[in-house]
Amino acid sequence: MKLKIHFILLLLVTFSLKSWSQQNTFTLEDVNRLTGISSLQISPDGKSAIFMTSNRNMSTNRFDRSLILLDISSKKQTKIAEDVKGLSSPSWTSDGSAISFLSRGESGRDLYTYDLKTGESELILDAEEDVTRYNWSPDGNGVAYFVRDKREEPENEFNDSFEVGSIDYLRDKSSLGMSVWVADGNGENTKRITPEDFTVATGLSTSSISWSPDGNKLAFTKYPTPNSGDSDLGKNFIYDLKTEELRPATANTQRESSPIFSADGKSLVYRYPKDGFPSNMVDLHQVNLETGEIQNITRSLNKASSGIRWTEDGSTLVRALDNWGASIFKLKDDEISKVSLGSLASIGGYSMSSDGKMVFTATKKDYPVEVYYKKDLEADPVQLTSFNSFVKDLNIGQQEGLEWPSNKGLTPNGILTYPPDFNTAKKYPLVLLIHGGPSSASLFGFNPVAQAMAAKGWIVFQPNYRGSTNLGNEFQSAISKDPSEGPGHDVITGVNVLKEKAYVDENKIAVSGWSYGGWMTSWLIGRYPEVWTAAVAGAAPVDFTDMYSLNDLNRMRRHAIVESPYVDDNLDWAYANSPISNFSKLKTPTLIMSKTGDYRVTITGSYKLYGALRDNDVPVEFIAYPGPGHFPSDPVRYQDVYTRWIGWLENYLGSDDSELKATLEDR
Numbered sequence: 001m002k003l004k005i006h007f008i009l010l011l012l013v014t015f016s017l018k019s020w021s022q023q024n025t026f027t028l029e030d031v032n033r034l035t036g037i038s039s040l041q042i043s044p045d046g047k048s049a050i051f052m053t054s055n056r057n058m059s060t061n062r063f064d065r066s067l068i069l070l071d072i073s074s075k076k077q078t079k080i081a082e083d084v085k086g087l088s089s090p091s092w093t094s095d096g097s098a099i100s101f102l103s104r105g106e107s108g109r110d111l112y113t114y115d116l117k118t119g120e121s122e123l124i125l126d127a128e129e130d131v132t133r134y135n136w137s138p139d140g141n142g143v144a145y146f147v148r149d150k151r152e153e154p155e156n157e158f159n160d161s162f163e164v165g166s167i168d169y170l171r172d173k174s175s176l177g178m179s180v181w182v183a184d185g186n187g188e189n190t191k192r193i194t195p196e197d198f199t200v201a202t203g204l205s206t207s208s209i210s211w212s213p214d215g216n217k218l219a220f221t222k223y224p225t226p227n228s229g230d231s232d233l234g235k236n237f238i239y240d241l242k243t244e245e246l247r248p249a250t251a252n253t254q255r256e257s258s259p260i261f262s263a264d265g266k267s268l269v270y271r272y273p274k275d276g277f278p279s280n281m282v283d284l285h286q287v288n289l290e291t292g293e294i295q296n297i298t299r300s301l302n303k304a305s306s307g308i309r310w311t312e313d314g315s316t317l318v319r320a321l322d323n324w325g326a327s328i329f330k331l332k333d334d335e336i337s338k339v340s341l342g343s344l345a346s347i348g349g350y351s352m353s354s355d356g357k358m359v360f361t362a363t364k365k366d367y368p369v370e371v372y373y374k375k376d377l378e379a380d381p382v383q384l385t386s387f388n389s390f391v392k393d394l395n396i397g398q399q400e401g402l403e404w405p406s407n408k409g410l411t412p413n414g415i416l417t418y419p420p421d422f423n424t425a426k427k428y429p430l431v432l433l434i435h436g437g438p439s440s441a442s443l444f445g446f447n448p449v450a451q452a453m454a455a456k457g458w459i460v461f462q463p464n465y466r467g468s469t470n471l472g473n474e475f476q477s478a479i480s481k482d483p484s485e486g487p488g489h490d491v492i493t494g495v496n497v498l499k500e501k502a503y504v505d506e507n508k509i510a511v512s513g514w515s516y517g518g519w520m521t522s523w524l525i526g527r528y529p530e531v532w533t534a535a536v537a538g539a540a541p542v543d544f545t546d547m548y549s550l551n552d553l554n555r556m557r558r559h560a561i562v563e564s565p566y567v568d569d570n571l572d573w574a575y576a577n578s579p580i581s582n583f584s585k586l587k588t589p590t591l592i593m594s595k596t597g598d599y600r601v602t603i604t605g606s607y608k609l610y611g612a613l614r615d616n617d618v619p620v621e622f623i624a625y626p627g628p629g630h631f632p633s634d635p636v637r638y639q640d641v642y643t644r645w646i647g648w649l650e651n652y653l654g655s656d657d658s659e660l661k662a663t664l665e666d667r
Contacts (some may be wrong), residue, residue, distance in 0.1 A: 237249060
């Protein structure tokens with residue numbers, strides 16, 4: 001009797017210690033404590049920075065947002081323009097004396113400036129329609145901006161029919177374009193500079209807008225229609241404010257975007273797929289405005305690049321994905337070097353002053369996003385904010401990279417997040433968390449969902465399959481005309497490598513993902529039905545023809561979709577390469593979730609997957625969230641998605657706390 005009491009006491013102590021450890025891990029509730037950071041910009045003199053913060057407010061089901069002014073030397077933060085409603089798109093004025101922003105008014109978004117000395121806001125542009133994007137001239141005496149076109153009233157109020165183009169099937173109105181306007185720095189002398197049939201936006205993409213260094217020219221992207229499915233047909237144009245000439249920047253006919261004048265104004269840099277092929281990596285190209293000569297300036301880098309900047313010594317800086325994270329690379333002549341980020345895992349947006357000072361957002365493997373500073377490229381990063389410091393007090397799962405051989409000479413990689421207090425002598429369930437895109441990547445850095453899963457006692461595997469953007473052009477473009485079998489092979493070979501590990505329980509393996517991650521989940525549970533214990537398919541496209549015909553990307557050429565399924569014998573190929581072709585083999589208990597008004601991945605796929613699982617007597621639940629959007633982005637529904645997601649997996653995989661409770665109950 002005494003021995004039994006001692007054993008129970010030992011179990012209770014063990015349970016208490018383990019409960020404390022689990023309470024000290026990252027949970028979905030902790031997601032509500034995280035602060036997001038966006039719109040980071042350094043001041044022209046390099047002494048201050050501005051950025052937006054966002055925090056979930058569960059009681060209002062909204063995000064509380066603030067505009068922060070940060071003094072770099074003292075790290076002092078000041079909230080500014082707190083009385084402004086719907087503030088967005090903050091930016092320094094050219095001389096750094098004020099901060100401009102958009103604010104939602106009665107008829108759309110208006111442009112304001114906030115004087116840093118007086119603390120007063122001044123209305124600059126009270127547009128009749130939305131001001132959607134703007135940029136100050138280098139001398140601050142002018143502003144260029146985009147305005148959404150007006151919708152024409154129908155001749156008959158009872159007839160609201162419209163012509164359908166390359167748009168999603170949920171649309172009930174025609175698409176509206178955007179025009180380019182200029183005004184004086186005080187908002188006077190407004191003028192439209194693009195013709196009536198000229199749009200700089202589609203339902204999916206909005207052009208950037210760039211001033212030449214001398215303030216005499218503007219660059220932006222024209223689209224043939226405002227329909228979202230035509231977003232890959234962009235062509236860059238240059239407008240001369242003196243001569244009022246509007247001309248194409250290159251001889252290309254499509255797939256150009258994001259034009260920006262070089263530091264000397266002699267060339268224009270823009271994004272364009274390598275060799276013009278739509279499934280290739282998007283590189284940065286540069287056209288000489290005098291000769292028309294075009295050069296791919298990031299070809300030798302062979303990394304997905306963005307965020308171009310120039311330094312005083314003539315070097316070019318770009319943000320690029322590099323196997324395990326996003327970094328900054330310096331290009332000069334034929335030399336490529338990586339800018340040191342110290343212990344940081346992956347960089348987000350960055351901003352530079354004219355004298356080379358830099359602010360940027362970044363994450364560590366075990367710590368969320370903060371603002372960092374480098375006084376020059378060689379300096380060590382200095383952390384300027386501590387919004388998410390509570391994470392330091394939690395027991396966080398550690399990350400590790402994994403590489404493995406696949407077929408066709410490809411070597412995929414992925415991120416492993418281990419449970420806190422991971423012990424190689426134990427066996428753990430394995431959960432796949434597959435990224436969407438597919439033109440995206442899982443990288444080192446704090447992932448709240450992976451951490452919440454790892455806290456359940458699961459090893460979380462985030463594979464990068466062919467089509468991912470972190471392993472160069474050959475790997476990214478290998479998904480062309482191969483949307484399922486190739487990427488699926490990459491994933492399953494990675495799983496097989498992990499199954500050989502003594503600490504992986506091969507009888508408890510789950511697969512999950514949203515969007516293209518849902519496509520891969522749907523493919524894998526049909527193609528390899530014996531492997532999986534449970535599955536979660538979020539916004540799962542399952543039919544190639546639905547993706548081509550019904551969503552907002554529509555006929556746009558991209559990643560695996562480079563041909564129409566409706567020409568030649570492509571329809572048979574499209575069916576064979578869709579998850580739906582394997583639906584008669586389904587046997588994995590699956591949770592399905594989707595938005596009813598999802599324009600990116602239509603809910604039709606979720607209904608097909610649900611019907612197949614139901615008719616094959618496989619346990620299934622289908623949860624729908626009302627309203628538009630590709631993912632429930634409000635705080636309450638966001639938490640509900642992942643509560644259901646993790647709860648469904650826990651029903652089939654168990655968790656550390658459930659196993660311990662069962663042991664106590666047995667005793």
